[in-house]
Amino acid sequence: MSTVTLTINGNEIVAEEGLTILEVAKRSDIRIPTLCHVKGKPSTNPCEICVVEVEGQEDLMRSCVTLARDGMNIQTESEEVFSHRQDRLAIISETHFGDCKAPCNLTCPGQINVQAYIAHVSKGEYEEALRVVMERNPVPFSVGRVCPRFCETRCRRLLIDEPVSINHLKRFVADWCMSHEIDLKIPKDKPTGKRIAVIGGGPAGLTAAWFLTRKGHEVTIFEAAPKLGGALRYGFPDYKIPKEIVDYEVNAILRMGINIRLSQKWGKDFTLQDLKDMGFDATFIGIGATIDVPFDVPCTDKENVYTATSFLRMINEGRKLDLGRTAAVIGGNNIAMEVARSLLREGVEQVTIVYPRARLEMPANQRNVKEAENEGVQFLLMASPSGLCAVPDENNRLKLDLIRMKLGEPDKKGKRDILPIPGSTNSLGVDTVVSSLGQMAVNGIISGGELEEQLKITPAGMFVSNPRSSETSVDGVFAGGDAANGSKSVIQAVVSARRAANNINAYVMNCEKDPADNRFNFTRGKSFDDVSLKNFDEIAINLREKMPERPPEVSTQDYDEVKLGFTEKMARREADRCLKCGCTAFERCDLKRLDIELNVNINKTGMGTVPVYPVDTSHRAITVDPNKCIFCGRCERSCEYDALEVRAESVDEKGRPVGLVIDFKENCVSCGKCVENCSTGALNKKNRIVPIQAEDVREVRTTCPYCGTGCQMILKVKGHTVMEVTADPEIGPNFGDLCVKGRFGHNFIQHPDRLKTPLIRRQKGMPLEPVKWDEALDFMGQAFSRILGEKGPDALAGLSSARCTTEENYAFQKFFRAGIGTNNVDHCARY
Template sequence: MIGAFLFMLGLGGACAILLSVASRVFYVYEDPRIAEVEDRMAGANCGGCGYAGCNAAAVAVVAGKAPASVCIVGGMESAQGVAEVMGMDVGGAEPILSYNPCKGGDRAEDKFIYQGVPTCAALTRLYEGKRFCSVGCLGLGDCVKACLFDAISIGPDGYPVVNADNCVGCGACERACPKGVLEVMTMSQRLLAMNETDDALAPCQQICPAQINIPLYIEQIKKGDYEGAVNTIRERNPLLLSCGRVCPHPCEDKCRRGVEDEPVSINQLKRFVADYELHSGKRFPISKAPATEKKVAVIGGGPAGLSCAFFLARLGHSVTIYEAMPKLGGMIRYGIPEYRLPKKILDWEIQGILDLGIEAKTDARFGFDFNLSDLMEEGFDAVFMGIGAWKDMKLRAEGEDMEGCFTGIDFLARVANGEKVKIGKNPIIVGGGNTAIDCVRTLIRMGSKVTLAYRRTRAEMPANEVEIVAAEHEGCDFVFLAAPTRVVGDENGKVIGLEYQKMELGEPDASGRRRPVPVEGSETILDADMIVSAIGQRPDISFMDNPEKALADLKTTRWDTMDHNEDTLQTDIPFIFVGGDSATGPDLVVSAIGGGRKAARSIHQFVMGEEVKAAPKDLKKPLIPESDFKTVPGIIQSPRAPMPELPVQERIYSFIEVDQVLDEESALRESGRCLRCCRTCYDKDTERKTQKSAA
């Protein structure tokens, strides 16, 4: 008995020694933070986060492989607790939500009858689905079955509707959708998303240079959700007040209703909700991602620079804008007259952008007041160049430097800056673009009797049609097929006339317009005491005249634009990106805004150490073929809302804003004209009217 006891005691001692040695040899350390992190999670072990239970999720957080917000059930309270343990930014959790861009559903026509297994996964295996639309929802609800939080359902129109209040961003619906319709994204990911060829996009949305989700914001207006409409526009365009006034709305040219009827007044609806916020007495909140500690310099405070700065700030970066002029705004401040865009409205809009924490330094000209080396010394991680196209092109006609001769942008900028410009009683404006028309209408308001000379016909004028019509109504005289050859002056070198040669139209040139051909011996002189040449602009790249060493690799084109990668807007100097007129040459304001966002996307990739690349299937013009309809059956003619405007006799004596905003009743009626188009689907008027009468 004693022997057995001693044997067991010895065996136990030996095991203890063996285990002690083994514990030291095979010791596995567990970070105590894992238990603390797990303790702050919901403890549901639901797997909705993508990890096999809360412990696995906690291990991933401590290893830096998962964010503080990994627990989808615990929500923000859990995220804050985890962040506190890990020493992370408590506000560093961006909410993740599921989104469905497809609004087709039952509107999409079927190409065959399906009687198989009632799941999207099964149906997809048969010719990619039964519907003619190649990218839309199949409607059998695999996403609904996959969601554990009752956050998604198939709505009355046959496509998934997400309940944002219940959605935890687990991604189950996205993984379950075989067509890739549903997407789970953070706010930052939505800001960075670009239109792609396999997206569910209406034609108007495809053609919009800023890629605004036009059908969505019009639907939100129709429902009275004006703040939601503003947020939808602002997700792509931070200058909606300005664009609502000056955009020539190329989207309306591709409005599907316009094929059979007048297009929807898309831009007027944009202005309606933009003005709604302006007059609401408050600014709608704009969300931002957590700070990244990355610094970006934006050279140029015009629409491209403001747009780039806006999106970079929302992505969490520290941004400083450098502007050569006394105030921000660029061409929309100094090139667009007060009667089109009141400066107090522009100031309000710009202030909303600066309120994101953006610093602005004005009267700072690149290459003169500061240079690239200065920015590098200040620790900027990237630079955006949006210097605009401020250099007026010359007439190349004898005498164009006489007293009384001006160039278009310089003249408009001086007026906008409050200078007292000595004008003539009978000025002649040379040119046919928007700048020329702006000069015409400005001088009319300053008391002049204005003539516009253009070397082609009215049909070839590149200016917006509505602006040409307005100039006609306000009393401008037009002389077409007139090419200036000489400015005539008196003995004191002052302008007294303009000699031009009559032209006739020949064969089309590269622009598609018929080329003007001189008529020999047709020289004619028009009396004038002021000449304004507005025949085009180029970027001012005088900073390249004596480039510093840091700029040695920056290349420019023969059009004085910055040479760059068209897909990413990155230059040959990897940390320099371009956008707006300095990249494309003179273009639309909305194009500059779109370029600013595209550059912000590439800059974000660069400063975050990611590969700088375009979206995999980046949408480029022309339209996606299947979405471009030649006929649109089921449309009932309905009048488009007319643009309210000041009467001619009231407006030509002041710079009061001419175009007015739609009233609410008109805006709601106009939003009802929208067909809620998706890629191939749209609401037929006949169907909607039948449904209403049946109800």
């Protein structure tokens, strides 16, 4: 065999003669990127990404077609090569039109793969949908009830009719799994020997404990209250989050193996130094923001004057309060809305929220404002309290002095301060006043010890923590959630605590923290104004499912949950409204990967802005979106049957197609190899509607059971769900090829109608009834024994299914041949 000796990136390589530079580099583990390469089938419209610099050559050379020659000195990563690849990628990317991630995914603070769990719901895969959510959010039961729904504000369905009820679907899958007693069997890493203390058992503390335990650390939660849950238990009334939901959610988290110590108050029962002395390697502070900002007007020391969090805590603990007939709530935040609605449920006839600005300027979510208004809460806006010193009349216990407010001139940022209107004082007679002016984590200095004194506190009463590392001013002590960021939503507390857990793991293990999700994104429009309505030409109006609710006249009489939740049919219908904006080829898109790798800024260099071609769904197994096609031709050249044609009426001056056509011929056998070779998401499997984004996917290598060829295939498994089937082009006998059954015939595994429980018919003519496996096996054993005794082994025969695994089919035939003693065994796909 003749050989050549050449140098690549300073490495001397001996290779057999007749190979291209690309092939030599690959065999030497030197990576040269390419978008269009198919071995042995050069492109007529080359991408030019694989170019290299060859000493003595004036121009860059395409490594996919240039043969390696003796004495060559090649550079694959020079500045000139890098610049050329960048330019070519920018040109190719300019016409690529689609979304990498859906807008709902990008808007979710929790970075949850929203489109994925909605797709699972549409397929009836509720367990897997919840598993997707809990990869990023361990408290979906609560968040599904109180989330501000940032994701829904960017749902493109809004451009047609109404946004998808994303949060209600999250609640549905959580409640469904709870009612069906589903154990998600969330995995965790092997024990690390590291111990972490978590101070606070609210949403932030529970989240940090959950993710740290999954990393293999031993975690102990120290909670001042007699029960875990924090704001979920003591801050939200039962009509928002019932206590049984909190109990279930907390117990689901504790089943991961988390230690708890209840009724342990920081600064009284333990200090930070005590935790160090106990052997904890790091501490997370997640105590929330439970101290109310004082109601700073004269005479607030009277009876029947409460602060919001203390009031809600008393309500949630079941304490009976004498609240009178009328009440005023000072403040316009979300907690103020819950206080007002709780006052109605406590029998207060008239509840008024007092706020110094306009309704739209309230910090409360407008949905919460509307719900309070629907239940009868009144609003006194552009007014501010000035004192409680006046003598009340005989009909009220308190007289709240108010002054009317107006907006001042806008400052440089456009913000307008509120100013009192002279001479506009009036009074409001009430029996109870509750102030809700904001919350803080600390009121002054933390008591306890020397380490507590070293903790820096912000002027707003929060712990100072590094936004990148989550670490406080004390080494090894971290903070997150409301305690560090101020009072925000539950999902934002979860995000902060998850980030802190990642940082704590890196700290105690002395390793790099998990990288953040890359924000690179092709998009069909960053804002609604940027989105072409041509995207929705074939979409009919279909209004969202209406959440079943108890009417206000009934719901205000007790603390039972107001929103009753979707039924299964409602959830499936709502999930089907999803437009599936994000690309389901996200994890295999070579164009995106190379753009990121080579630092191509598509926001500056450009990307497609309008759909040029309709999406073609006429193929029985494959969806074709020519708007994503970059005309690399890999799909066409990888087809063994010449069953696919990719052509263009012309190409522009940069080599990009005009009048693109992707046409499947009648001889297509739906093997799907073209999809596997597509460098973007232009070709995709119809049954693959769940995008995978920075999530763990296991690859299970097995043998296809559908016939006797023995094709080797790879199952891509996420959670407990087979996402798709592929094959390795380097392994025989199929070398990457699969038939339509091998590549597409796996949907039955997750089908909701699939039998997962044995059924037996006890008597002829009787219906089949579900039984436990032990009973079913005993029933079959007795029947087999009777037939064997009466008629011998050849009276029995076994017919196995091609939908069983190869291992199962092997065990099946072994049972009949060795156990029963008969060769009457067949397979439904043998012929």
